[in-house]
Amino acid sequence: MGRYIIKRLLQGIPLLFFISIILFVLMMNMGDPVATMGGRRVTRASDYERLRRQLGLDKPIYTQYLYWLIGNDWTKTDVDGDGVAETPGTRRGVLRGDFGVSLVSRKPVLQVIGERLPNTLILMLASEFVIIVGSLLVGVYSALRQYSALDHIITALSFIGYSMPIFFIALLSMYIFGVLFKRWGLPYLPTVGMFDPQAGKTTAQVLWHMVLPVLSISIISFAAYSRYIRSTMLEVLGQDYIRTARAKGLPRREVVYVHALKNASLPIVTVVGLDLPLLLGGAVVTERIFAWPGMGRLFLDHVSRSDLPVVMGILMMIATAVVVFQILTDIVYAWLDPRIRYEK
Amino acid sequence: MTMLLQTIDLKTRFHIPEGTVYAVNGVSFHISEGETLAVVGESGCGKSVTMMSILRLLPAPPAEIVSGQALWGNRDLLRLSENEMEQIRGREIAMVFQDPMTSLNPVLTIGRQLTESLRVHLGMGPAEAAQRAVELLEQVGIPDAAHRLGDYPHQYSGGMRQRVMIAMALCCHPSLLIADEPTTALDVTIQAQIVELIKKLRDQLHMAIIWISHDLGVVAGLANRVMVMYAGFVVEEALVDDLYEDPRHPYTLALLAALPRVDRRRDRRLKSIPGAPPNLLVEPRGCPFAPRCEFAMERCRFEIPPLQPVQGTHAVACWVDVTTGGPR
Numbered sequence: 082m083g084r085y086i087i088k089r090l091l092q093g094i095p096l097l098f099f100i101s102i103i104l105f106v107l108m109m110n111m112g113d114p115v116a117t118m119g120g121r122r123v124t125r126a127s128d129y130e131r132l133r134r135q136l137g138l139d140k141p142i143y144t145q146y147l148y149w150l151i152g153n154d155w156t157k158t159d160v161d162g163d164g165v166a167e168t169p170g171t172r173r174g175v176l177r178g179d180f181g182v183s184l185v186s187r188k189p190v191l192q193v194i195g196e197r198l199p200n201t202l203i204l205m206l207a208s209e210f211v212i213i214v215g216s217l218l219v220g221v222y223s224a225l226r227q228y229s230a231l232d233h234i235i236t237a238l239s240f241i242g243y244s245m246p247i248f249f250i251a252l253l254s255m256y257i258f259g260v261l262f263k264r265w266g267l268p269y270l271p272t273v274g275m276f277d278p279q280a281g282k283t284t285a286q287v288l289w290h291m292v293l294p295v296l297s298i299s300i301i302s303f304a305a306y307s308r309y310i311r312s313t314m315l316e317v318l319g320q321d322y323i324r325t326a327r328a329k330g331l332p333r334r335e336v337v338y339v340h341a342l343k344n345a346s347l348p349i350v351t352v353v354g355l356d357l358p359l360l361l362g363g364a365v366v367t368e369r370i371f372a373w374p375g376m377g378r379l380f381l382d383h384v385s386r387s388d389l390p391v392v393m394g395i396l397m398m399i400a401t402a403v404v405v406f407q408i409l410t411d412i413v414y415a416w417l418d419p420r421i422r423y424e425k
Numbered sequence: 426m427t428m429l430l431q432t433i434d435l436k437t438r439f440h441i442p443e444g445t446v447y448a449v450n451g452v453s454f455h456i457s458e459g460e461t462l463a464v465v466g467e468s469g470c471g472k473s474v475t476m477m478s479i480l481r482l483l484p485a486p487p488a489e490i491v492s493g494q495a496l497w498g499n500r501d502l503l504r505l506s507e508n509e510m511e512q513i514r515g516r517e518i519a520m521v522f523q524d525p526m527t528s529l530n531p532v533l534t535i536g537r538q539l540t541e542s543l544r545v546h547l548g549m550g551p552a553e554a555a556q557r558a559v560e561l562l563e564q565v566g567i568p569d570a571a572h573r574l575g576d577y578p579h580q581y582s583g584g585m586r587q588r589v590m591i592a593m594a595l596c597c598h599p600s601l602l603i604a605d606e607p608t609t610a611l612d613v614t615i616q617a618q619i620v621e622l623i624k625k626l627r628d629q630l631h632m633a634i635i636w637i638s639h640d641l642g643v644v645a646g647l648a649n650r651v652m653v654m655y656a657g658f659v660v661e662e663a664l665v666d667d668l669y670e671d672p673r674h675p676y677t678l679a680l681l682a683a684l685p686r687v688d689r690r691r692d693r694r695l696k697s698i699p700g701a702p703p704n705l706l707v708e709p710r711g712c713p714f715a716p717r718c719e720f721a722m723e724r725c726r727f728e729i730p731p732l733q734p735v736q737g738t739h740a741v742a743c744w745v746d747v748t749t750g751g752p753r
Contacts, residue, residue: 228486319484321527327482328522329542329593330515333507343532418532419577 082415086408093404100400101175104393105146112387114138114184134162136184149181149393150174175397181390185383190394193379198361200275201368201375205360207291208298213353216303220310225337227315235307242304251297251370258293273372294371298364302356309352313345320344347418354410358402362395429601429633430479430518431455435493435503437471437478437657440486444706448474450657450713451493453732458600461627461634463648463665465641465680469702471657472637473523476603479503480518481510516546519594523606525586529578535562536574539593546597561592565622584615588622595626602627603635608643620647641684645669650738653677656703656713659732663739673741673748675718712744720745722752 115124115132124132133139137148137158153170160168173179180190223232242250255272262269270293271277276286317323318341326340365377372378376395383391415421437449449471456462464472477483479495479502495502497513505513514520522528530538539561540554549557555574562570565588578586587607594602604623608616620643627634638644644651644665651668653661653676661674672678682696700717703709712718715725724744732742746753 321522321524322530324482325522325528325590325593326530326541328480328514328520329545330511330513331541331545332511335541335545340530340533344530347532419534420531420579 082412086412089408089411093401093408096404097397097400101150101393101397102146104396104400105149105389106142108387108389108392109142109145111384114387114389131162135160148172148174149390151176152179180394180397183383183391184388185386185391190390193391194376194394194398197374197376197379200373201361201377203287204291204294204368204373204375205298205364208295208302208364209357209360211295211299212302212306215299216306216310219303220307221314221337221342223307223311224314224318239304239308242300243308245300247297247301247364247366248370250300251293251367254293254296255370275373294364294367294373297367297370306349306352310345310349313348314341317341317345343417347414350410350413350417354406354413358399358406361402362399427458429456429458429460429497431494431496432475432479433494433496435475435478435495436491437474437483438489438491440489445708446705447708448657448705449478450709452654452657452659454652454659454662456601456633456635459631459633460650461636461648463636463638463644463651464654465638465644465651466654467639467702469705470654472654473605474657475654476520476605476635476637480514480520480603481505481507482514482520512546515542515594515599516597517599518601518603519597519599520603520605521587521590521594521607524610525583525590526610528590529586531578534575534577535581535589539574539589539596542593542596557596558592561596562589564595564626565589565592566618567592583611584618587611587615587619591619591622591626595630595632598630599632601633601635603637605637606639608638608640616643623647641669641680653680656705656709658709658713658729658742660714660743661741662732663741664737667737667739671739673735673739673746674714674743675720675745675747676714678747679717712742720747720750724752 115129115136115138130139137145137153140148148170149172152172152174154173155170157166157169159166172181178191180194182189183193186193219235223229223235226232245253258270259272260269271290272293275290276282277290280286318337323336323341326336331340362376362380364375365381367373368375368377369381380392380395383395432455433453435449435452439446439448452471452475454462464475466472474483474488478488478490478493481490481502483490490503493503497517500509502510502513529535536555536558539558540549540551543549543554543557544551558574559570562573567573567585567588573581578589581589587610591607602623607623608619611619623634624647626632636644636648648665651663651665652659653668653674655676661668661672661677663671663673668677669681672681676698679696679698683698685695698717703713703716709729711726711728712721712730715721718725720743722744728744730742730744732740734740744752
C-alpha cells in the first residue's frame with residue numbers, strides 16, 4: 082500500500098507539469114493584462130512597452146513559463162529597454178514556492194489566495210457536510226421506504242431541485258428568506274457578505290450569513306446525491322448477504338447501517354472524491370450573488386483582467402488537489418473494500 | 426417426539442407488475458425435534474419461498490403472506506413483531522443458503538460475520554465471541570482457524586465459505602436448521618463433504634433439519650421424511666423409504682424415473698417429464714400437475730386434490746390411485 086501511494090504521487094508529478102503547460106499557454110492567449118492596467122482608460126503606447134518589459138511579458142512564451150516554473154534569480158533581464166540585460170531577477174519560481182506577484186494588486190499570489198481560501202473553505206465544507214449528511218439520511222430513508230408516499234415526494238422534490246440553475250435557486254432563496262420574510266415581519270436572513278460591518282466579524286455573524294449561500298450550493302448536489310444513494314442502497318439491499326444478515330437475526334439498524342451501507346458507500350466515495358477538490362475553487366456563481374469574498378469571486382475578478390500569476394496559482398492548487406484526492410479516494414476504497422488491493 | 430414447527434395452510438403471493446404470482450398455495454407440514462425433513466421439487470416450485478415465508482425473510486412488498494399459520498411452540502411466527510422475529514432468527518431457527526459466493530458480505534471479515542450472532546443473541550463480549558468463532562470454524566473443518574478470522578470471504582474457496590455459512594448458522598445452537606440447497610452451487614466432491622458435515626453436526630447437536638433440494642439422491646441418504654412440492658403445493662409426503670419404494674403421486678413417479686441409477690441398463694435414455702411447470706401468474710384451479718400427467722382425468726383439471734393420508738404417515742394429493750390407474 083505504501084509503495085502504491087508513492088507510485089501514484091510520483092505519477093502525479095508529470096501530470097501536473099503537463100496541466101501547468103496547457104494552462105499557461107491558454108492563459109497567455111486569453112487576454113492582455115497590460116491593456117487596461119492603469120485603470121479604465123487604455124494604456125498609453127509608451128507605457129505599454131515599458132510595462133510589458135518590466136513584467137517580463139516581452140519574453141517568448143517558453144521563457145516566461147521557465148521563469149514562472151523555476152524563477153529568474155539565476156539570470157539578468159533587461160528592464161530599462163536599452164538592450165542590455167543588467168537587472169538581476171527576483172522571482173524564485175513555483176517549484177520553490179514562489180507563485181509570483183499579482184499583476185492587479187501587486188501582492189504576492191500566495192497572500193492573495195491565502196486571504197480568500199479560508200472564506201471559501203468554511204462555506205464549502207459546511208455545504209459538503211450538509212450535502213453528505215442530508216443526502217445519506219434522505220437516500221437511505223427513501224431506499225428503505227421505496228414507493229412510499231414520502232419517497233415519491235422526495236423523488237419529485239429532487240428532480241425539481243436538480244433541474245433548477247444555481248443562480249435561480251440563489252435569487253429565489255434571497256427573495257423568499259430575505260425580502261419576503263422581512264416584509265412579513267419574520268426574522269429574515271442576510272443576503273450580502275460575510276458579516277454585518279456594524280456587528281463585526283463574529284462567529285455568529287458569519288454563521289448567520291452562511292445560511293443562504295450554503296443552501297444555494299447544497300440543493301443541486303443534495304438532490305443528485307440522494308438519488309444516487311437511494312439507487313445504490315436499493316441495489317445492495319437486494320443482495321444475498323443482506324438476506325443472510327437478516328436470517329442471523331441481526332437488528333434492522335445493524336443490517337442497514339453496517340452490512341448494507343458499507344457496501345453502498347463504495348460508489349458514493351468515488352463521487353465524493355471527485356467533487357471534494359473542486360470545492361477549493363469555490364462556487365463562482367453563488368459567491369458572486371451573495372458577495373461572499375471567496376475563491377470563486379477571486380478567480381472571476383482576476384481571470385477577467387488576465388492576471389496570470391493569480392489565475393495560475395488557483396488553477397494549479399485545484400489541479401494538485403484533484404490528484405491528491407484521487408489517491409485519497411483509492412486509499413479509502415481499499416480500506417472499505419478488501420477485494421481491492423493495490424500491490425503493484 | 427415433540428412437535429417443533431407446524432405450518433398450516435400457508436399461502437404466499439408476489440404482487441409484480443405482470444400480475445400476481447401464486448408462489449405458495451396452502452402448504453401444511455410439520456417437523457419434530459431432531460427430525461430431518463427433505464423438501465424436494467424442481468426449481469421455482471416454492472420450496473425456498475415457503476421457508477422464507479416462515480422466517481419472514483421475503484421483502485414485502487412484493488411478497489404477501491395471504492394466510493396460514495407457522496406454529497413455533499405456542500407462537501405463530503407469521504404474527505410476531507419484527508423484533509420478536511429477530512430473536513428467533515439465527516437463535517432458534519437458522520438458515521443456510523444456496524450460494525455461498527454471494528451469501529457472505531464481501532466487505533466484512535469472516536470473524537466479524539461469525540461473531541455477530543454470538544454478540545446479538547448470546548451477549549458475548551468480543552474476546553469470548555472470537556474464541557467461540559475459532560472453535561466453530563474448527564468444528565466445520567476450517568484449518569488454521571485462528572489465523573483466518575481476519576480474512577475476507579474472497580480469500581475463502583466456495584466449499585470453505587459454505588462451511589462458514591454452516592458455522593454461522595449453528596453458532597447459537599438452533600433447534601431447527603433450514604438448509605436451502607446448500608450444496609447446489611458446489612462441485613460434487615465438496616457437495617459430499619458438506620452433506621457429511623451436516624450429518625455429523627446434526628447428530629452432535631441433536632437439531633432438526635429442513636433440507637431443501639432437487640437432488641433425490643442426496644435426500645435418500647440424509648432425510649427421515651420427504652415432502653414433494655410442485656407449483657406451490659405439497660403433492661406427496663412420506664417417510665423416506667416409503668417414498669422411494671412406493672411413490673403415490675404421478676409427479677414423484679416421474680421424478681424418480683428421471684433419476685439415473687446404477688442398477689439400470691446404461692443404454693436406456695433417462696426419462697424426462699414432458700411439458701413445463703405451470704404459469705404461476707394464473708390462479709390454480711385444478712391439480713397443477715394435470716397438464717403433464719399421464720394419469721390425468723377430467724376431475725383433475727377443475728378440482729384441486731387435497732393432501733390425504735393413504736397409509737400411515739404417507740400422504741398424497743391426487744385424485745388418481747397410481748397403483749391401479751383408476752380413481753381413488
